[in-house]
Amino acid sequence: xxxxxxxxxxxxxxxxxxxxxxxxxxxxxxxxxxxxxxxxxxxxxxxxxxxxxxxxxxxxxxxxxxxxxxxxxxxxxxxxxxxxxxxxxxxxxxxxxxxxxxxxxxxxxxxxxxxxxxxxxxxxxxxxxxxxxxxxxxxxxxxxxxxxxxxxxxxxxxxxxxxxxxxxxxxxxxxxxxxxxxxxxxxxxxxxxxxxxxxxxxxxxxxxxxxxxxxxxxxxxxxxxxxxxxxxxxxx
Numbered sequence: 001x002x003x004x005x006x007x008x009x010x011x012x013x014x015x016x017x018x019x020x021x022x023x024x025x026x027x028x029x030x031x032x033x034x035x036x037x038x039x040x041x042x043x044x045x046x047x048x049x050x051x052x053x054x055x056x057x058x059x060x061x062x063x064x065x066x067x068x069x070x071x072x073x074x075x076x077x078x079x080x081x082x083x084x085x086x087x088x089x090x091x092x093x094x095x096x097x098x099x100x101x102x103x104x105x106x107x108x109x110x111x112x113x114x115x116x117x118x119x120x121x122x123x124x125x126x127x128x129x130x131x132x133x134x135x136x137x138x139x140x141x142x143x144x145x146x147x148x149x150x151x152x153x154x155x156x157x158x159x160x161x162x163x164x165x166x167x168x169x170x171x172x173x174x175x176x177x178x179x180x181x182x183x184x185x186x187x188x189x190x191x192x193x194x195x196x197x198x199x200x201x202x203x204x205x206x207x208x209x210x211x212x213x214x215x216x217x218x219x220x221x222x223x224x225x226x227x228x229x230x231x232x233x234x235x236x
Contacts, residue, residue: 023047023206023230024065026102026123027087030150030234032094034127040079040102041087042067042121047204047230048176055083061109062119063088068105070135072098072127097128099149105140111220115210118142120229124149142168144205144231146195151235156196160187161207163227167191168207176204178235197235205231 024044032038044062045052055063067079069092079090079102094100101124108117120140126149136143141164148157161168168191175183178201185193185205197203208228215222 022053023228024062024104024106024119024121025204025230025232026067026104026121027202027232028102028123028125028234030124030126030236032100032125032127034094034097037091037093038100038125040067040090040092040123041084042081042090042104043087045086047206048174048180048182050180052086055086055088059108059110062106065104065106065119068103068137070101070103072096072100072130074135094125094127097130099130100125100127101135103137103140105137107217109218111217111222114221114223116215116217116222116225118225118227120227122229122231123233126150136162140229142207142209142227142229144173144207144229146231146233151195151197151233153197153199153235156194158192159195159205159231160190160192161229162191163209168209171207171209174204174206176206178202200235202232202234205233 022045025047026042028040043052044058067081067090069077069079079092081088081090104121106119120142143162145160145162146157147159151157168187169189171187173185175185177183178199187193211225213225
């Protein structure tokens with residue numbers, strides 16, 4: 001009996017871990033220029049292992065995500081995306097100086113492990129002289145908010161994580177550096193943590209939380225909600 005129970009717990013743990021290993025993220029250069037196209041890619045898969053899923057095999061309704069561009073003046077645009085082999089691609093041409101924010105807020109249509117899944121992904125682009133764009137979609141319950149939009153090697157920034165409009169205090173996050181090595185990070189009482197890149201390249205930040213809100217989604221009951229947010233940035 002004990003053996004059967006142990007095996008059941010193991011497989012349950014493995015299933016949940018496998019689910020959380022996958023994330024949605026955005027990649028784009030952290031700086032752009034007015035009048036020049038800015039390429040954007042949206043991935044789904046395991047970032048640390050450098051294993052993005054085939055775009056043709058994204059599960060449930062994930063391929064129906066909307067990529068939103070928020071311009072420095074606050075106007076928003078839904079960018080047109082098209083599938084490539086391992087990502088969806090899009091582009092936009094900045095027409096003003098300032099901070100542009102790219103965002104995806106997506107609710108998965110199916111229930112998994114008795115949970116509803118909410119994916120959030122963010123990235124910023126600085127054009128000319130700009131200040132950080134603090135605007136986030138109202139429907140994004142979990143966000144990673146950078147203090148500085150563009151960082152250089154060795155420069156520090158106090159990023160903040162917000163959950164349901166309050167600091168995500170004393171919580172563990174995942175930081176994957178330019179060598180795709182994960183480093184544990186923990187927020188303080190204000191939901192803040194220090195990000196200090198040690199080399200050039202792309203950096204990936206991820207936060208997760210679960211709430212016990214129950215409900216019904218497309219005719220199926222769920223017992224909890226999983227919130228997973230990513231923020232990616234390129235260090236010059």
